[in-house]
Amino acid sequence: DVQMTQSPSTLSASIGDRVTITCRASQSIGRWLAWFQQKPGRAPQIIVYKASSLESGVPSRFSGTGFGTEFILTISSLQPDDLATYYCQQYNGDSWTFGQGTKVEIK
Amino acid sequence: QVQLIQSGAEVRKPGASVKVSCKVSGYTLTELSIHWVRQTPRQGLEWMGRFYPEDGQAIFAQKFQGRVTLTADTSTDTAYMQLSGLTSDDTALYYCATDFFCDTVRCYHYWGQGTLLTVSS
Numbered sequence: 001d002v003q004m005t006q007s008p009s010t011l012s013a014s015i016g017d018r019v020t021i022t023c024r025a026s027q028s029i030g031r032w033l034a035w036f037q038q039k040p041g042r043a044p045q046i047i048v049y050k051a052s053s054l055e056s057g058v059p060s061r062f063s064g065t066g067f068g069t070e071f072i073l074t075i076s077s078l079q080p081d082d083l084a085t086y087y088c089q090q091y092n093g094d095s096w097t098f099g100q101g102t103k104v105e106i107k
Numbered sequence: 108q109v110q111l112i113q114s115g116a117e118v119r120k121p122g123a124s125v126k127v128s129c130k131v132s133g134y135t136l137t138e139l140s141i142h143w144v145r146q147t148p149r150q151g152l153e154w155m156g157r158f159y160p161e162d163g164q165a166i167f168a169q170k171f172q173g174r175v176t177l178t179a180d181t182s183t184d185t186a187y188m189q190l191s192g193l194t195s196d197d198t199a200l201y202y203c204a205t206d207f208f209c210d211t212v213r214c215y216h217y218w219g220q221g222t223l224l225t226v227s228s
Contacts, residue, residue, distance in 0.1 A: 098152035
């Protein structure tokens with residue numbers, strides 16, 4: 001099974017800061033990587049798929065990069081609405097695996 | 108617009124079983140595969156299994172093999188997840204989600220709203 005290691009587990013930043021979250025796969029998954037945002041009491045919402053494709057309606061301050069085993073989610077200018085937990089997910093093949101999550105807090 | 112509407116919260120005693128439904132609208136179930144994921148504060152998001160309504164086949168995470176049954180009623184576009192031998196560790200929020208499917212422009216992916224299962228004596 002592919003293991004996903006996400007870091008950091010918690011991130012505290014100020015409004016306007018550039019924020020990056022990293023996800024590493026235990027083996028190559030090509031571009032089959034998605035990023036989700038989850039707010040309390042809500043289902044996860046997809047923000048990036050296929051490593052770098054921005055989901056329709058997601059603000060352009062979000063971007064994803066990476067290929068193979070290392071992936072990065074960047075928020076170019078953190079906004080109050082970005083307070084949430086972020087998860088990476090690999091979907092290479094028949095099964096999925098999720099990262100442990102990164103809780104983004106506003107400093 | 109595709110929507111996945113799940114059944115309501117459930118409470119079960121240890122040792123019992125539960126069956127959660129996931130009704131798909133805006134698409135035909137046989138054109139999708141449905142994944143089931145659960146979420147707990149301790150384990151985070153855990154993939155449980157995947158069901159292919161077109162041929163009725165399913166695959167499971169090893170952790171849930173033998174305890175989870177995935178089915179569907181294609182006449183109502185509803186998928187089901189049954190979990191047996193419940194323990195308090197199965198207390199969680201259970202989600203259904205579509206696989207990623209794409210057209211020439213973009214890909215699509217949808218989640219249900221979640222079903223809370225509480226296992227308690």
